Amino acid sequence: MNGLFFIINPAAGHGKAKKVWNKVKKELTRKKVSYRSFYTEYHGHAEILARQVATLQNYHLKTIIGVGGDGTINEIVNGLSTFSNIQIGFINAGSGNDFSRGFQLPTHPVKEIRDILLKLKKPLQKFYLGNFRLEGKKNGHYFIKSIQIGLYAEVKEALKSNVNNKLMARLHLEYMGFIISLVKVLSYYQPFTLFVKVDGELSTYQNVWFISILNIANYHGRMKIASNAKPTDGNLDVTIVSNISRWKLFKLIALNNSSKKMKAESIETFACKSITIHSESPLLVQADGEMIGESPVLVSIQKDRVALIK
Numbered sequence: 376m377n378g379l380f381f382i383i384n385p386a387a388g389h390g391k392a393k394k395v396w397n398k399v400k401k402e403l404t405r406k407k408v409s410y411r412s413f414y415t416e417y418h419g420h421a422e423i424l425a426r427q428v429a430t431l432q433n434y435h436l437k438t439i440i441g442v443g444g445d446g447t448i449n450e451i452v453n454g455l456s457t458f459s460n461i462q463i464g465f466i467n468a469g470s471g472n473d474f475s476r477g478f479q480l481p482t483h484p485v486k487e488i489r490d491i492l493l494k495l496k497k498p499l500q501k502f503y504l505g506n507f508r509l510e511g512k513k514n515g516h517y518f519i520k521s522i523q524i525g526l527y528a529e530v531k532e533a534l535k536s537n538v539n540n541k542l543m544a545r546l547h548l549e550y551m552g553f554i555i556s557l558v559k560v561l562s563y564y565q566p567f568t569l570f571v572k573v574d575g576e577l578s579t580y581q582n583v584w585f586i587s588i589l590n591i592a593n594y595h596g597r598m599k600i601a602s603n604a605k606p607t608d609g610n611l612d613v614t615i616v617s618n619i620s621r622w623k624l625f626k627l628i629a630l631n632n633s634s635k636k637m638k639a640e641s642i643e644t645f646a647c648k649s650i651t652i653h654s655e656s657p658l659l660v661q662a663d664g665e666m667i668g669e670s671p672v673l674v675s676i677q678k679d680r681v682a683l684i685k
């Protein structure tokens with residue numbers, strides 16, 4: 376077996392990543408697996424490290440394993456976007472668990488590394504990736520999980536800027552932190568008019584709260600969105616939530632409380648290959664949980680772009 380390369384984000388999971396990495400290291404030593412490891416030092420560093428390691432290894436490298444959260448795996452995937460034969464493993468050490476949940480990966484570090492070691496010799500499994508490009512920018516970037524636009528992106532940003540966020544995470548009160556941010560943003564956020572071009576066809580939506588574009592199924596609080604989203608089907612799964620009162624929206628996201636009538640009137644879901652999003656004023660856009668800028672944005676699906684150990 377070739378030596379393995381690990382990229383660890385020590386800031387992921389509010390510092391949990393270091394403990395996770397220590398458990399993984401013990402298991403690697405126990406199994407006498409040779410490896411090299413690199414710690415990220417700043418935002419975006421995992422992308423640079425992944426690209427540098429792949430380039431220096433002169434295309435002989437077979438595997439890079441990320442230890443972190445969804446942001447870390449996103450950066451590694453972007454760093455390896457021109458090395459589609461390098462397989463990427465993931466050990467979850469983030470605050471959320473969306474990527475592991477979406478790909479049905481184990482969530483305990485020792486189980487995860489054992490699972491990766493077992494699967495290393497299997498044939499490469501390639502998955503679709505989403506691609507996005509903000510209007511006016513020359514280059515696009517990839518996402519593996521989701522693009523969020525509107526209220527939900529605002530809630531995530533409010534959560535990150537909450538000074539008590541770290542403390543709540545330590546006390547395992549992340550969900551309460553999310554609810555506090557949701558209530559805060561709902562108190563001032565105004566719905567918007569959305570202009571979309573879906574596979575070439577134009578539509579307008581009024582009173583929109585948020586739009587989610589997914590490659591894998593995901594959760595907004597307790598609300599599961601795009602249950603059918605799969606990184607193997609070549610589609611983007613879009614959910615648009617509009618024309619709903621603040622209170623009903625709160626119940627929908629926080630408690631997954633919805634009626635058939637509400638679903639029919641307020642939640643539209645569809646699959647597509649590409650979607651362009653415009654609005655009257657710019658909206659926050661997140662990719663894989665990281666803020667990337669403001670709308671307008673063009674999102675599309677790209678075939679066989681990433682080899683993941685799954």
Ligand SMILES: Nc1ncnc2c1ncn2[C@@H]1O[C@H](COP(=O)(O)OP(=O)(O)OP(=O)(O)O)[C@@H](O)[C@H]1O
Nearest residue numbers: 386387388415416418419444445446447469470471
């Ligand atoms: N050494 C570092 N110090 C501070 N931030 C870092 C460092 N290395 C990477 N980062 C940044 O940390 C951010 C969070 O990383 P990541 O998303 O992996 O963890 P998380 O937010 O805890 O997990 P999740 O997104 O799954 O909830 C990313 O924007 C990443 O670029």
